[in-house]
Amino acid sequence: MELPIRYLVQPLPFKPHRLDGFTDALLLSHYQNNYGGAVRRLNAIEQRLEALDWTKAPVFEINGLKREQLVAMNSAILHEIYFDGLGESGGGDPKGDLASALERDFGSIARWRAEFVATAKAQGDGSGWTILSWSPRLGRLVNAWAAEHTFGIADGAPVLALDMYEHAYHRDFGANVGANVDTVMKNLAWDRIGARHARALAAHPASAATANDTEVTVEELHARIAGSAKPVILDVCLKEDHERKSDALPGARWEDPTRVREWASALPKGTTVVTYCLYGFQISRNATSELRELGIDAKSLAGGIATWRASGYPTEPFSAAS
Ligand SMILES: [Fe+2]
Numbered sequence: 001m002e003l004p005i006r007y008l009v010q011p012l013p014f015k016p017h018r019l020d021g022f023t024d025a026l027l028l029s030h031y032q033n034n035y036g037g038a039v040r041r042l043n044a045i046e047q048r049l050e051a052l053d054w055t056k057a058p059v060f061e062i063n064g065l066k067r068e069q070l071v072a073m074n075s076a077i078l079h080e081i082y083f084d085g086l087g088e089s090g091g092g093d094p095k096g097d098l099a100s101a102l103e104r105d106f107g108s109i110a111r112w113r114a115e116f117v118a119t120a121k122a123q124g125d126g127s128g129w130t131i132l133s134w135s136p137r138l139g140r141l142v143n144a145w146a147a148e149h150t151f152g153i154a155d156g157a158p159v160l161a162l163d164m165y166e167h168a169y170h171r172d173f174g175a176n177v178g179a180n181v182d183t184v185m186k187n188l189a190w191d192r193i194g195a196r197h198a199r200a201l202a203a204h205p206a207s208a209a210t211a212n213d214t215e216v217t218v219e220e221l222h223a224r225i226a227g228s229a230k231p232v233i234l235d236v237c238l239k240e241d242h243e244r245k246s247d248a249l250p251g252a253r254w255e256d257p258t259r260v261r262e263w264a265s266a267l268p269k270g271t272t273v274v275t276y277c278l279y280g281f282q283i284s285r286n287a288t289s290e291l292r293e294l295g296i297d298a299k300s301l302a303g304g305i306a307t308w309r310a311s312g313y314p315t316e317p318f319s320a321a322s
Helices: 024-051 059-084 096-106 109-125 177-185 190-203 219-227 240-246 259-266 282-293 302-311
Strands: 128-135 139-146 155-161 232-235 273-274 297-301
Touching: 059 128, 059 139, 059 155, 059 190, 096 139, 109 128, 109 139, 109 155, 109 177, 109 282, 128 190, 155 177, 155 190, 219 302, 259 273, 259 282, 273 302, 282 297, 297 302
Parallel strands: 232 273, 273 297
Antiparallel strands: 128 139, 128 155
C-alpha cells in the first residue's frame, strides 16, 4: 500500500521574471530544486518513519531520521515564508500595524532594517537564515539568527525569512553576499509580510504576565525602591518557612501573615505596602487582600523573593525580629 504524501509544494506567489535584481533562472532553481527538494525529501523521510518499527528500531536510525525530518520540515517552511515575503513591485517600508510594531520594538524602521541587514550579511561565510520573528513570550518582534534550518527562537512565529544559503544567490552574485541581501530587501512584499504578522499575533498573543491592581512586578518594585516614593516592604513568609530562607528584600521587615489585623493598625496612614513571600502564591496574596480590606494601599510581589533573586536583584540577611 502506498503511503499518502503529506506535504504539498506551495505555489510561488509571484512571477520570477518580475522581481528586480534576481534572474528568473536563479529563482526557479531555488524554488524547484532547493525548496521542492526539501518537500520531496520530507515526504521520503515521512515514509521511512511510517514504516519504522518504533519498538525495535536502533537509536541511531531514530535519531538520524528525526534529525533529517526536522531539517527538511523547517527548510520547507522557511522557504515558503521566504518566497511569500517577495513580490513584484516590492520594497519600500512596511505599513500599518507591522510598521508600528517595528517602531515599538526597534525604535524605528531604519534601526530594524540596519539590524536585519547586518545580521544577514554577517551570515555570509556560513549558511542559514535571518528571521524576523514574533515572540509571544517576549511580547515583541526579534531579529533572529538561524543556522542549519533548525535554530530559531523556540516560541517564535516567523514573519519574514531571508535565505542566506549560497544556493539562494551564488548563481546571480557569486560570493557577493551583500548583493543578495540588498536585492531581497528591495523586493519585499510588505502587504503579505504584514498579513503574516497579523496572523502570528492572532494565533499567539503575548503571553507574559502583566501586573494587575493587586500585584507589582520585581522590575516595578526595584524601580520604586530606587525612586523617592519608597513603599514599605513587608516579608510575610510563614513562620514555618523561615528555615527555608536566609535573606530578605532590602529594607524589608517581617510580619506574621496569620496576624495581619494585629499589626496593620500600626502602619502609618497613607502608607503604600508591598508584601512578598517565597513564591508569590497565596501567602502574600492573602495578606494583601486583608490589608486592602482595611483600606491600605497594598500590593503583593509577583513571584515573591524567588523571582526577585532570579532577576539578579540584591537581598539582605534575613531577621525575623520585627
Ligand atoms: Fe534556499
